[in-house]
Amino acid sequence: MKKGFLAKNPSVLIFLLCLAAFTLAVTLLSEAYGVSFLSTSFVKTLGKTLCLCLVALAMDLIWGYCGILSLGHFAFFGLGGYMIGMWLMYARTEEIVVQALAGGPLPPTPEEIVTGIGTQIFGVVGGAEVPLVWFFAHSLTAQLVLVVLVPGLLALVFGWLAFRSRVTGVYLSILTQAMTLALALYLFQNDSGLRGNNGLSGLQNLPGLDEVSQDALSVWFLWASALALGLGYLLCAWVVSGKFGSVIRAIRDDEQRVRFLGYSVENYKLAVFTLTAIIAAIAGALYYPQAGIINPAELAPIASIYLAVWVAIGGRGRLYGAVIGAAFVSLLSSWFTGGRAPDINLGIYVVKWVDWWQVLLGIAFVLVTLLAPKGIGGLFDLYQGRRLPDRKGADLGPDDSSLQEKEAVQ
Amino acid sequence: MSALLEVSGVSVTFDGFRAINNLSFNIGPQELRAIIGPNGAGKTTFMDIVTGKTRPDKGSVTFGERSVSLLSLSEAKIAQAGVGRKFQRPTVFEDQSVFDNLMMALKKPRGPLAVLLFRPKAEDASKVEALAAEVGLGDQLARKSGELSHGQKQWLEIGMLLAQEPRLLLVDEPAAGMTLQEREQTTALLVEMAKTRAVVVVEHDMEFVRRLNCKVTVLHEGSVLAEGSLEHVTKNPSVIEVYLGRG
Numbered sequence A: 001m002k003k004g005f006l007a008k009n010p011s012v013l014i015f016l017l018c019l020a021a022f023t024l025a026v027t028l029l030s031e032a033y034g035v036s037f038l039s040t041s042f043v044k045t046l047g048k049t050l051c052l053c054l055v056a057l058a059m060d061l062i063w064g065y066c067g068i069l070s071l072g073h074f075a076f077f078g079l080g081g082y083m084i085g086m087w088l089m090y091a092r093t094e095e096i097v098v099q100a101l102a103g104g105p106l107p108p109t110p111e112e113i114v115t116g117i118g119t120q121i122f123g124v125v126g127g128a129e130v131p132l133v134w135f136f137a138h139s140l141t142a143q144l145v146l147v148v149l150v151p152g153l154l155a156l157v158f159g160w161l162a163f164r165s166r167v168t169g170v171y172l173s174i175l176t177q178a179m180t181l182a183l184a185l186y187l188f189q190n191d192s193g194l195r196g197n198n199g200l201s202g203l204q205n206l207p208g209l210d211e212v213s214q215d216a217l218s219v220w221f222l223w224a225s226a227l228a229l230g231l232g233y234l235l236c237a238w239v240v241s242g243k244f245g246s247v248i249r250a251i252r253d254d255e256q257r258v259r260f261l262g263y264s265v266e267n268y269k270l271a272v273f274t275l276t277a278i279i280a281a282i283a284g285a286l287y288y289p290q291a292g293i294i295n296p297a298e299l300a301p302i303a304s305i306y307l308a309v310w311v312a313i314g315g316r317g318r319l320y321g322a323v324i325g326a327a328f329v330s331l332l333s334s335w336f337t338g339g340r341a342p343d344i345n346l347g348i349y350v351v352k353w354v355d356w357w358q359v360l361l362g363i364a365f366v367l368v369t370l371l372a373p374k375g376i377g378g379l380f381d382l383y384q385g386r387r388l389p390d391r392k393g394a395d396l397g398p399d400d401s402s403l404q405e406k407e408a409v410q
Numbered sequence B: 001m002s003a004l005l006e007v008s009g010v011s012v013t014f015d016g017f018r019a020i021n022n023l024s025f026n027i028g029p030q031e032l033r034a035i036i037g038p039n040g041a042g043k044t045t046f047m048d049i050v051t052g053k054t055r056p057d058k059g060s061v062t063f064g065e066r067s068v069s070l071l072s073l074s075e076a077k078i079a080q081a082g083v084g085r086k087f088q089r090p091t092v093f094e095d096q097s098v099f100d101n102l103m104m105a106l107k108k109p110r111g112p113l114a115v116l117l118f119r120p121k122a123e124d125a126s127k128v129e130a131l132a133a134e135v136g137l138g139d140q141l142a143r144k145s146g147e148l149s150h151g152q153k154q155w156l157e158i159g160m161l162l163a164q165e166p167r168l169l170l171v172d173e174p175a176a177g178m179t180l181q182e183r184e185q186t187t188a189l190l191v192e193m194a195k196t197r198a199v200v201v202v203e204h205d206m207e208f209v210r211r212l213n214c215k216v217t218v219l220h221e222g223s224v225l226a227e228g229s230l231e232h233v234t235k236n237p238s239v240i241e242v243y244l245g246r247g
Ligand SMILES: Nc1ncnc2c1ncn2[C@@H]1O[C@H](COP(=O)(O)OP(=O)(O)O)[C@@H](O)[C@H]1O
Pocket: B014, B015, B019, B037, B038, B039, B040, B041, B042, B043, B044, B045, B046
């Protein structure tokens, strides 16, 4: 008797059911398809949160399972956003330009249209030419391929260089952060061809779907994000469930030993790094149309650090932990920074949460790391009573075998 | 009989300190060999060189009938070619079950894609069960290996080595931390394994080496001081001096 994948991994089934119930509930409470209990902007926030959960899954796979603390996965997330943003902005502007030129005596030539688009999009950075990087921007298919291809190739090349020279641990983290910073600084330049610090905007308007309201679009994107998260979760659960999962966890715990078993550690790291970069990019491509705007600040290293914080708070090395962490912290964060949290008046000083939330988050991170390294996910272990016996003391070492210090004293 | 492993004229320097000095060593395809020598003689470093962890400054290391040079291969490739290694301290993956540890070691394609698509068949599972039974862990398959006792971890690691089906096995101080009875079991197992493959055992414990009853290589300051039966080498004056001189 062979048990199915879901039967062997009940947590996956529970997760998918929760996700489906959540999506259904939000739909029924939305402006477009339900009782208008949730505002469209809040539906968008929820949809974006699902995308953040997806990138957190990627982070958990690379960090929690494979042991590589990447501080660059938000760069892949942002790149995915840029790739889809280029099409959204280009196609939308094209519509506007064609409409504006339609009033003229002669039908506009293709050159006129391109010039019009160039002036519209690049006027803010003092240009009118459409840069070469926008070569495929007219085609949705091409840009969708680039969503996967550009971050995937960047991860592949970067990972190949880094892993091949056996950079590990904190040095690797610094290297990934340097990559993120370099990418952000590059995008900040006007001549990067991606509108410098203005970034891409108006992404919430889908070309060709003018008659569809934002109320409906927000729910569509929520569905798409939920679908992506569900599929991403299935994929990650499948990847970590078998021998591959065994090997990457073994790499996390003792990579030299894995080499002597005959596994080429570098190739495994590269595979996981690239796969997770692609998942992050897809999450980004779904996130930014809901956010409406993307600029290079989104790729700043701090974003990738937040990602690590979410996963740590949610619980590393278990997929639902990453999702819970990302959802919990990012929703709480938007509550605190959105000015909705009441300020605390201490008489001599007023605690404004907009400023103090970061401090609170920092303290929470330190506390979780020190006191509850399993994060929120650890609560599930408590509930299931799955706890290692607290045997006190360290391993005694060779001769007294399994007894530990305190036990052996008697 | 041609040699399975041939190390010749190998030297390694760490920051100006010559840990291995013009070392040459051969072992046949079905041979048991003990390497003894005082602390710091370079025994572990010798294993590091053969398994690809340390690159020598000069010399050659060849393996197999076709005398493939191991010096240009990665650790993983060397392991795939058939060199297995047991460390001084037992190193098993403590976070994973005994079953998963053995399954990982089982001789199968090692590439990421093959491993990703791999799902154990009934015969793989029964192979793992047989191996576990062989090293006395038959009823511990589902346990996390971190919960095992030190001796059980040693046995699990030996089981993992058997699962790899290596042609050359390098064993670093296997008797450390074992009870007398476990030592006897280990000796028997090593002798048995050497019937079908080459086994190199590094050991401090003379009594253990005596029981292995095999050819002995004495290492000192990174090169071979003497080679032959234990009887023969212990009569060698320079060996006596090295051992007595160091206490
Ligand atoms: N990575 C290293 N860097 C510097 N010195 C080393 C290194 N590895 C081993 N050595 C030195 O080489 C010598 C041989 O060590 P080793 O092979 O571990 O000896 P043993 O025979 O006790 O196993 C020792 O003096 C040790 O200090």
